[in-house]
Amino acid sequence: MAGSSGLAVAAISVEQLSRRYGRTVALDSVSVQLDRGVVGLLGPNGAGKTTLLSILATVASPDSGRLSVLGFDPADPAQRLEIRRRLGFLPQDLGYHRHFTVAAFLDYVAILKEITDSRARRAEVARVLAAVDLTAKARARIRTLSGGMRRRLGLAQALLGQPELLILDEPVSGLDPEQRLRFRELLSELPGDPVVLLATHQVEDVTAVCSAVVVLLAGRVRFCGSPAELAGQAAGRVWLAAERHGGAELSWRAGDGRWRHIGTTPPAGAEIVAPTAEDGYLVLSGAAGRDGSGA
Amino acid sequence: MSRDGAAVQLPHAAAGTTPVSRSRTTWPGTSTRVLALAGRRETSWLVRNPILIAGLAVSAWLIWLNNRIPDLPLAYYGIGQPGFWWAADVSIVACLLAGAGGVLIASQLAASRVRRDGMEQLYASYPTSAAVQRGAQLLSVTGPVLLAAALTAGAVAWLDTQGTLGSPRPWVLAAGLLLICLAGSVGVTLGSWRQHPLAGILAVLVLGLIEVDLVLSFSNPVHLPDGIAWLFPWSAPGWLLNSLPGLTVPYPPPAHLAELSGLIVLAVVASLWPVLARRRVAALLAVAGFGVTCWSGWLEAQPVSANVVAAMAREVTQPAEYQRCQVTGGVRYCYYPAFRPLVGQWAAAVGGVLARLPRASRQALTVRQVWDLAFLAPPLLSPTGLTSNGSPPPTRVVTGTGNFQQSLSSDPGLVSGSSAPPVYTDASWSTGEYLGAAEFGLAVSTAEWATGLPTTGHRVTYSYTIPGGDGAGGGGIAVLACVPAGQARQSIALWLAAGATPATRSAFAHLRSPVSTQVGKHWIATIAVSGSGPSVGLVATVQGAALAAEMLRMPARTVQARLSARWQYWISPQATTAELAAALGLRLPAQPPARPDLPYVRGNASYGNYTPPTRVCR
Numbered sequence: 001m002a003g004s005s006g007l008a009v010a011a012i013s014v015e016q017l018s019r020r021y022g023r024t025v026a027l028d029s030v031s032v033q034l035d036r037g038v039v040g041l042l043g044p045n046g047a048g049k050t051t052l053l054s055i056l057a058t059v060a061s062p063d064s065g066r067l068s069v070l071g072f073d074p075a076d077p078a079q080r081l082e083i084r085r086r087l088g089f090l091p092q093d094l095g096y097h098r099h100f101t102v103a104a105f106l107d108y109v110a111i112l113k114e115i116t117d118s119r120a121r122r123a124e125v126a127r128v129l130a131a132v133d134l135t136a137k138a139r140a141r142i143r144t145l146s147g148g149m150r151r152r153l154g155l156a157q158a159l160l161g162q163p164e165l166l167i168l169d170e171p172v173s174g175l176d177p178e179q180r181l182r183f184r185e186l187l188s189e190l191p192g193d194p195v196v197l198l199a200t201h202q203v204e205d206v207t208a209v210c211s212a213v214v215v216l217l218a219g220r221v222r223f224c225g226s227p228a229e230l231a232g233q234a235a236g237r238v239w240l241a242a243e244r245h246g247g248a249e250l251s252w253r254a255g256d257g258r259w260r261h262i263g264t265t266p267p268a269g270a271e272i273v274a275p276t277a278e279d280g281y282l283v284l285s286g287a288a289g290r291d292g293s294g295a
Numbered sequence: 296m297s298r299d300g301a302a303v304q305l306p307h308a309a310a311g312t313t314p315v316s317r318s319r320t321t322w323p324g325t326s327t328r329v330l331a332l333a334g335r336r337e338t339s340w341l342v343r344n345p346i347l348i349a350g351l352a353v354s355a356w357l358i359w360l361n362n363r364i365p366d367l368p369l370a371y372y373g374i375g376q377p378g379f380w381w382a383a384d385v386s387i388v389a390c391l392l393a394g395a396g397g398v399l400i401a402s403q404l405a406a407s408r409v410r411r412d413g414m415e416q417l418y419a420s421y422p423t424s425a426a427v428q429r430g431a432q433l434l435s436v437t438g439p440v441l442l443a444a445a446l447t448a449g450a451v452a453w454l455d456t457q458g459t460l461g462s463p464r465p466w467v468l469a470a471g472l473l474l475i476c477l478a479g480s481v482g483v484t485l486g487s488w489r490q491h492p493l494a495g496i497l498a499v500l501v502l503g504l505i506e507v508d509l510v511l512s513f514s515n516p517v518h519l520p521d522g523i524a525w526l527f528p529w530s531a532p533g534w535l536l537n538s539l540p541g542l543t544v545p546y547p548p549p550a551h552l553a554e555l556s557g558l559i560v561l562a563v564v565a566s567l568w569p570v571l572a573r574r575r576v577a578a579l580l581a582v583a584g585f586g587v588t589c590w591s592g593w594l595e596a597q598p599v600s601a602n603v604v605a606a607m608a609r610e611v612t613q614p615a616e617y618q619r620c621q622v623t624g625g626v627r628y629c630y631y632p633a634f635r636p637l638v639g640q641w642a643a644a645v646g647g648v649l650a651r652l653p654r655a656s657r658q659a660l661t662v663r664q665v666w667d668l669a670f671l672a673p674p675l676l677s678p679t680g681l682t683s684n685g686s687p688p689p690t691r692v693v694t695g696t697g698n699f700q701q702s703l704s705s706d707p708g709l710v711s712g713s714s715a716p717p718v719y720t721d722a723s724w725s726t727g728e729y730l731g732a733a734e735f736g737l738a739v740s741t742a743e744w745a746t747g748l749p750t751t752g753h754r755v756t757y758s759y760t761i762p763g764g765d766g767a768g769g770g771g772i773a774v775l776a777c778v779p780a781g782q783a784r785q786s787i788a789l790w791l792a793a794g795a796t797p798a799t800r801s802a803f804a805h806l807r808s809p810v811s812t813q814v815g816k817h818w819i820a821t822i823a824v825s826g827s828g829p830s831v832g833l834v835a836t837v838q839g840a841a842l843a844a845e846m847l848r849m850p851a852r853t854v855q856a857r858l859s860a861r862w863q864y865w866i867s868p869q870a871t872t873a874e875l876a877a878a879l880g881l882r883l884p885a886q887p888p889a890r891p892d893l894p895y896v897r898g899n900a901s902y903g904n905y906t907p908p909t910r911v912c913r
Contacts, residue, residue: 059419089420095413112421
């Protein structure tokens with residue numbers, strides 16, 4: 001079913017999207033087009049990431065702007081339903097039915113995702129449990145799970161039904177390093193070619209798995225490109241020195257004892273080094289701060 | 296690269312595949328199948344809720360308790376009496392109130408689970424609409440309804456084995472299941488508004504207080520007017536339950552079921568309203584539910600019709616028109632149809648007496664069932680808000696029924712087609728350890744009939760003053776039994792009654808202590824023995840009772856043989872206890888002296904009761 005928005009053929013197309021909460025501007029004329037693949041959404045707290053993801057997940061409405069998700073217009077109830085049929089969503093602050101067992105919760109969610117064939121539902125629950133490494137906990141009550149396990153359970157419910165669009169808000173928070181690596185592996189092994197929107201504070205996760213990055217600052221899209229392009233934002237602005245340089249915007253002592261600086265004008269003779277995506281993000285957020293619009 | 300809102304096309308565009316084995320638009324529709332599946336899951340969780348299970352367990356316990364401790368507010372019979380289905384079914388429904396409370400709390404907790412657990416956004420992202428999710432929770436109420444149905448069926452089976460008389464009425468029991476359904480629907484509605492875990496408990500407390508206020512009618516300041524009691528259709532006032540068959544519920548049954556159904560519809564619409572996309576049908580349903588509730592409430596608020604009251608009164612005053620008769624052991628038993636199972640027990644006591652009579656002296660006997668005042672008073676004689684909305688029954692009916700009740704114990708010819716003297720039994724038959732007393736009462740009345748002693752008393756109007764009481768005293772009307780002082784037939788009657796069955800022999804052995812009875816101007820030590828139904832019983836002298844006890848120690852055939860020869864003489868007022876003792880070769884027991892038993896004054900208080908003098912039986 002084709003959407004009626006008439007927007008571009010991108011998997012997700014956002015035009016002039018705005019959303020306010022009282023006097024607070026959460027999204028300010030956001031426009032972006034995203035195609036299939038894993039897209040990282042970076043931004044400080046309060047940048048509008050969760051609001052944008054909630055709107056894309058059809059659980060919140062924008063005040064203005066146009067939106068097309070997988071070719072469907074969320075404003076239309078019938079098309080919104082089609083989006084939800086293709087959606088896997090992990091909210092940032094997810095509660096749990098503590099007295100449910102893991103399997104019972106997933107089975108119920110699978111029903112709500114319209115997997116009505118019992119055999120298919122059982123297989124799907126088993127699949128997502130294995131994917132998040134919770135098979136051994138299938139019969140455990142959710143209240144007995146650790147915080148990391150609960151987050152993985154949240155991820156499991158999002159994966160049910162092999163969604164075409166996966167929206168994950170802070171999916172790795174609370175996960176230990178090993179589980180974070182498992183998460184990266186999981187994203188890499190997703191069947192089909194889904195659109196994955198991943199909101200996170202972990203720039204290294206974005207660099208590791210994302211084909212594209214969107215940086216959201218103060219409700220506006222400040223960057224949209226590949227991780228390499230994000231790193232390129234800091235090209236020529238990162239240097240190493242034995243002493244701390246007062247003109248740098250950010251400085252920290254690296255593991256080898258030398259100071260790593262980020263700034264607009266490296267001093268003469270400074271050892272310019274290749275920037276990382278994190279450097280690029282810091283440059284962007286620093287620039288936004290200087291513009292007076294940083295979060 | 297793009298900055299500040301400039302749209303950018305990202306790389307890696309590719310056509311996606313979606314291997315999701317989801318349901319699609321086949322019949323039954325996806326929503327229907329999801330509703331059924333989710334409803335089943337919700338049901339399985341709901342019925343395992345400990346609060347719900349506890350509520351239904353309390354219901355079961357109350358049903359059991361109600362049949363063990365009849366002094367409870369919901370009890371509908373006296374100690375040791377068999378239950379009546381026309382009251383027991385209402386009682387079962389009343390006991391389900393506890394279960395309904397548990398269902399309300401559990402369903403409120405289930406319906407508010409998503410909000411309480413902070414999962415609203417997540418559930419909103421699923422393709423299943425909020426209306427279907429709420430519908431599944433409403434559907435889950437079928438679980439507790441089925442549990443309540445099983446509990447009701449179990450209670451019916453158990454009470455049936457306890458000898459409960461009559462038949463359970465399906466439409467009354469159905470009200471209990473609708474009550475559970477209503478509680479669940481209200482719980483879901485409440486849960487959709489309030490997610491606090493105490494909301495359901497508070498609701499049950501409020502409703503419970505209203506129920507207690509309605510049923511127990513404590514004299515508290517928040518007592519609800521009886522006229523609005525129909526607004527609380529779960530109420531089943533205990534004081535109505537021991538009435539006649541046909542009017543044991545304070546409302547027309549169809550109207551009551553309609554009211555519960557209307558309220559269920561309103562609760563369902565209220566719970567679905569916020570999540571419905573199209574509300575026209577829901578609005579129509581709400582209007583219909585509201586209309587049905589108002590209409591049925593209006594019907595329930597109407598006083599019991601004069602025709603119904605008159606029919607009930609006629610059922611009491613003209614028993615022959617409503618009773619069936621059957622001959623068992625040569626005796627004709629006339630009873631209200633529901634009491635047929637008791638005929639065998641009546642026949643045991645009556646047959647035991649008749650078996651000791653000389654064959655030649657046996658006459659046709661009719662044992663007739665009549666209603667005593669206790670079974671009649673609440674619905675007919677005491678106007679209440681629930682039965683009559685405050686309007687008293689027609690005066691003619693009240694007067695006529697009251698006169699009939701008073702005359703039962705004093706007018707031997709009141710009920711046509713009865714024996715002379717009449718042998719009555721009533722609805723107050725007993726079971727278990729109390730069966731002996733019931734059998735003995737009927738055996739005494741039968742023995743009185745057999746020996747020509749009256750089973751009815753004589754009515755006297757009296758007044759008295761207490762000596763030294765500064766004019767204190769009183770007066771009234773009393774129905775008094777005569778005393779067959781010195782007459783042989785008192786001992787023969789007691790011998791006949793006590794020897795009827797092993798239980799009557801035991802009951803005779805446990806007769807109460809003597810009392811002083813004023814006969815004419817003399818005081819005599821007597822023993823009062825209850826008869827059956829409204830009969831006044833037998834007031835025998837201590838000597839006569841003692842002689843009967845001596846007779847019981849002799850072989851029954853010996854006594855029977857010696858009495859047979861001059862039976863008509865022995866049952867005449869002229870035959871004396873002394874002659875009887877001599878004829879049987881027994882020593883005549885002594886008659887102890889009796890002290891006057893009159894009210895007296897001590898200090899500022901008066902003590903004792905006054906009983907006017909009676910007369911010797913003729």
